[in-house]
Amino acid sequence: MSLCPPAAPNTPPPLTNGSGAAAILSAGIGSFVLAVLAIAADQAKAIEAAMNFSKPTGALSGVTTVALLFWLVVWGLLDLRWRKKTIALKQTCIIAFVLLALSFLLTFPPVADLF
Amino acid sequence: MEITTRGLWTLIHGMGFGALYLLAFSGASVELYRLTSPSPPSPLTPNQTRFLNVYLAAMVVLAWAAVFTGAYVIYPWYRAVPSAGTVNLSLFPQHLLMANPATIGWHSLGMEWKEHVAWFAPISITMVAFVFRRYGRDLGNHAQLRAAVLVFATASFVAAGIAGFFGAMLNKNAPVQGGPAIQLTRGGEQ
Numbered sequence: 364m365s366l367c368p369p370a371a372p373n374t375p376p377p378l379t380n381g382s383g384a385a386a387i388l389s390a391g392i393g394s395f396v397l398a399v400l401a402i403a404a405d406q407a408k409a410i411e412a413a414m415n416f417s418k419p420t421g422a423l424s425g426v427t428t429v430a431l432l433f434w435l436v437v438w439g440l441l442d443l444r445w446r447k448k449t450i451a452l453k454q455t456c457i458i459a460f461v462l463l464a465l466s467f468l469l470t471f472p473p474v475a476d477l478f
Numbered sequence: 479m480e481i482t483t484r485g486l487w488t489l490i491h492g493m494g495f496g497a498l499y500l501l502a503f504s505g506a507s508v509e510l511y512r513l514t515s516p517s518p519p520s521p522l523t524p525n526q527t528r529f530l531n532v533y534l535a536a537m538v539v540l541a542w543a544a545v546f547t548g549a550y551v552i553y554p555w556y557r558a559v560p561s562a563g564t565v566n567l568s569l570f571p572q573h574l575l576m577a578n579p580a581t582i583g584w585h586s587l588g589m590e591w592k593e594h595v596a597w598f599a600p601i602s603i604t605m606v607a608f609v610f611r612r613y614g615r616d617l618g619n620h621a622q623l624r625a626a627v628l629v630f631a632t633a634s635f636v637a638a639g640i641a642g643f644f645g646a647m648l649n650k651n652a653p654v655q656g657g658p659a660i661q662l663t664r665g666g667e668q
Contacts, residue, residue, distance in 0.1 A: 378616055383609045383623040390605040390630060394598050401594045419554030423593055427549065434601060452622040459626065463598070463633055470594040472587050 381445030384455045389441055391459030393434025394466035400426040402475050479665070483657030487551050488649060495544035496642050499599070502537050503635040509533070510610065510631060514617035514624050527614050534607035541600035541638070548596065548645075555654050556589070571652035581651050588644035596641035602634035 404411045404422040414425025468474050481489070509530050513522060560570045567574040575585040609627050610617065617624045 377619075378613055380620050380623050382612055383620065383626075386605045386608050386612075387623075387626045387630065390601050393601050397594065397597055397601075417550065420549055421557065423549055423553065426594075427545075427597055430597070431601075452620075452626075456622055456626045460629060463602075463630070466598060467595060467633075467637070470591055472590040475590075 379447060379449045380452050381448040381450050382442055384450040384452055385438060385441035385445045387459045388455050389434055389438035391462035391466075392437050393430055395462040395469075396433050397427065397430035398466040398469035400430055401470060402478050405475060406478055479663045480659045480661045482655050482659050484552075484555050484654050486660060487547065488654045491544060491547040491552050492642070492645050492649065495540050495547065496638065496645065499537060499540040499544060499638055500635065500642055502533070502540065503631070503638070506530075506533060506537060506606075507628070507631055507635070510606070510628060513615060514610075514627075516618045516621065518615075518618070522615055531607075531611050531614075534603070534610055538600065538604050538607050541603050541634070544638075544641075545596050545600055548641075549593070552654055553593065555656065556648075569656045571648070571654055574652040575648070584644070584648055584651050588648055592641045592644040592648075595637050598637035599634045599641070602630040602637070606631045606634065 400410075400414070404414045404426050411422045414422040414429070416428055417424035509526075512518065513526060513530055556571045558570050558572075560567060560573055564570070567577060572585055572589070575581045575589075606627050609623065613620065613623065617627065
């Protein structure tokens with residue numbers, strides 16, 4: 364015999380945290396990819412040339428375009444996989460926070476110049 | 479009283495989009511914290527949730543408008559290369575800054591950081607707006623999700639703040655200027 368009351372017929376199912384986790388992790392990944400690409404374009408002439416999508420803006424155009432596309436693709440894929448799931452959010456958030464913190468650090472010129 | 483076309487675009491980028499975004503953050507952070515509290519002080523109405531959705535969407539637009547005008551309108555003027563023998567560098571802000579040891583840091587640290595860190599603001603606030611739209615008041619039932627949203631919203635503000643500070647200082651030391659002049663008012667009698 365179940366002690367739980369039956370669910371109301373019009374009550375929507377509770378939202379899982381998967382969609383939110385996908386958005387948070389992909390934001391961390393996108394920021395980190397942008398920071399890494401910025402360093403790579405700054406250190407390697409070949410990458411700088413490859414990132415020169417718009418001549419007036421220079422390598423910044425390619426670095427940001429590639430990072431934004433990567434972020435959106437990762438977000439879309441993670442959302443597809445996790446949308447209906449409940450994810451271990453603590454680990455996901457820690458990874459996202461670390462990636463975001465590293466992104467700030469790696470774009471800071473005195474740190475970026477160490478590479 | 480007149481302003482150059484480049485000066486006007488810099489104004490639109492910095493004051494129109496960037497500063498407005500920074501101002502909007504205080505309202506967004508308070509409302510996000512309040513509306514998603516696990517035990518809100520008063521019952522929440524659908525209108526409040528809808529208002530914050532629109533507010534966050536406006537912030538997303540402002541953040542993206544700021545970085546795209548910065549990267550594709552202002553930055554090319556900033557990094558323009560003078561022809562050999564050019565003495566007056568006032569139309570070449572990056573080179574003007576780098577020509578003086580007292581101002582070179584505004585480029586090598588300020589612009590080099592600003593041009594990349596600024597992009598974390600729209601990325602983060604887009605995520606925040608999406609998550610709030612998806613979960614709404616239900617965020618209060620997802621404590622870790624709510625905490626992550628508040629952290630990323632704050633990170634977005636910090637990124638925009640860094641970019642805004644250096645943008646203002648760069649424009650103070652080597653303003654982006656040039657292009658056709660736009661007359662705002664005619665001078666009065668002295």
